[in-house]
Amino acid sequence: MPQQFSLPATTVPDPREAPALRWGILGTGWIAERFVAALLAATDQRVVAVGSRSAGSGKAFAAEHCPEARAHPSYEDLVADPDVDIVYVATPHNAHLPHAELAMRAGKHVLIEKPIAINAGQARRIAAIAAETGVYCAEAMWSFFLPKFDVIRQVLAAGVLGELRSFIADFGEHFDDDHRILRQDLAGGPMLDLGTYPVSLALSVLGVPDDVVARGTAAPSGVNGQVGMILRHGADRQSVVHTSLFSTTPTGAIIGGTDAVLTIPGVFYRPGSFRVDFHDGRAPLEYVEEPYGYHGLAYEAAETARRIVAGEVSTPVRPLRDSIDTLATMDEARRQIGAAFDEEK
Ligand SMILES: NC(=O)c1ccc[n+]([C@@H]2O[C@H](COP(=O)([O-])OP(=O)(O)OC[C@H]3O[C@@H](n4cnc5c(N)ncnc54)[C@H](OP(=O)(O)O)[C@@H]3O)[C@@H](O)[C@H]2O)c1
Structure with a gap:
């Protein structure tokens, strides 16, 4: 059983x-x-x-x-x-x-x-x-500071999905021409505003990638407009991530394991629900939460206050090492698609 x-x-x-x-x-x-x-x-x-x-x-x-x-x-x-x-x-x-x-x-x-x-x-x-x-x-x-992601971390740590093998996520949002995301002088393109969410989650679930493949297309303003990335995390794990400033996409995320799949419907990075479906037909697990939006920012502030009052200089929820690894992954993707920022030229 x-x-x-x-x-x-x-x-x-x-x-x-x-x-x-x-x-x-x-x-x-x-x-x-x-x-x-x-x-x-x-x-x-x-x-x-x-x-x-x-x-x-x-x-x-x-x-x-x-x-x-x-x-x-x-x-x-x-x-x-x-x-x-x-x-x-x-x-x-x-x-x-x-x-x-x-x-x-x-x-x-x-x-x-x-x-x-x-x-x-x-x-x-x-x-x-x-x-x-x-x-x-x-x-x-x-x-990462939201209760939803704390529960997801517990599910993954307990091995409920079996061996983790795959991560798939998108984050696309349509922006009007006057938004700063279209501006080269403000480090525009979808990667830093949007792509950082699925890439951060990919690394948090499957680890730092040892190989990155990226292809992108430009926006009319000259910044990158969309990019697809394949990340390989060791011999048997892989992520596929897409981000775009042209279209609003479902922005869901899927974590696939050998025993079950965890689906976070869009918009995955905000408060909301998720479910776990088992391959052997067991009843799914469902986390049900009203998507209460940006009041969720309260959690990162509360964690910050707790750490500072305890005399700590960082949080295990988002260590600086993880922020650096996420950016290094996106740097390699941008290098491959030729999307350098002004500060890098
Ligand atoms: N956590 C999230 O969900 C979330 C959502 C959106 C954005 N963000 C992040 O928050 C940061 C700000 O994004 P935002 O959408 O709030 O941007 P925004 O609306 O353009 O606001 C940025 C603010 O920065 C100040 N600023 C300083 N130098 C500036 C410059 N050269 N050009 C324009 N503004 C300048 C301005 O405030 P003053 O006029 O007061 O100086 C401006 O109001 C970004 O890094 C973005 O990735 C996070």
Whole structure:
């Protein structure tokens, strides 16, 4: 008789139970708005300051989203604010390294939006500065902090799928021509905004690949428009990942094993449901969760607060090593399709 298994409960605590830190928000764009909303709605974290390139946009952001926060007219002023414990870096990808460095050298802990940098070299530099300054530093790869992915990790660790052999995922989203993802000067293309989710998950499930094959096509603005990647993780495991800025695709993920397949329907990287179907006809396992969207950002903030108050400088949920390995994989794919960023030319 095959062993029976039922889904474990999540081990992720309620974000409200985390000790409160005083957050400073660096950059007041699309994701900063959602991060602040999640903190205020679903945690006891405090947003005490925002920093912007201009006094006007910082004030307007604070007035609309976090009226109790001080608005600083520059990022330098924000990181110098003695009331700020931790800086959330929410600027475009190619500004993450300089802005994270600015905050860390001012003695602030940092949570840096994904991708942590544009390439592995920059990510290693961030890791080196974190080690030098002794502050907490992690990539805000929010999916991995969600209860759903904690349960998935437990399922995989228990061997429920048998030997893991394959991972298949896509992430496509249609963007209008004026979005920053189309801009070469802001490290555009789908890889860093979107592809980083399936590539991160592929590595977390099957390990660092020993071979990468990529083919891509360009967008009219000149940045990469879409790319398909095959990753080989040792002799018997393989991932297939597609990412595109042309079309909104289902954005599902499948983890295939010798005994069962785990399917995360789109949108896989957000809160939501998944299921495990067994090859021997056993009843499937179903994880049912309302897809509550960006309030899920509360979990990464809560984990950050717990680690910092415990005196730790990283989180096992998203170690810097994993952020570097993800970028190294994407670097190799971009090398093969000739999609270099301005900073790399
Ligand atoms: N976790 C997620 O689900 C998620 C979702 C979307 C984006 N992100 C990540 O978050 C980062 C920001 O993305 P976003 O969509 O929020 O971008 P966005 O809306 O363009 O906002 C970026 C902000 O950065 C600041 N900034 C600094 N230098 C800039 C420059 N040269 N050009 C434009 N803005 C500049 C601006 O704030 P000030 O005017 O205040 O200085 C701007 O509002 C990206 O790395 C992205 O990958 C994560």
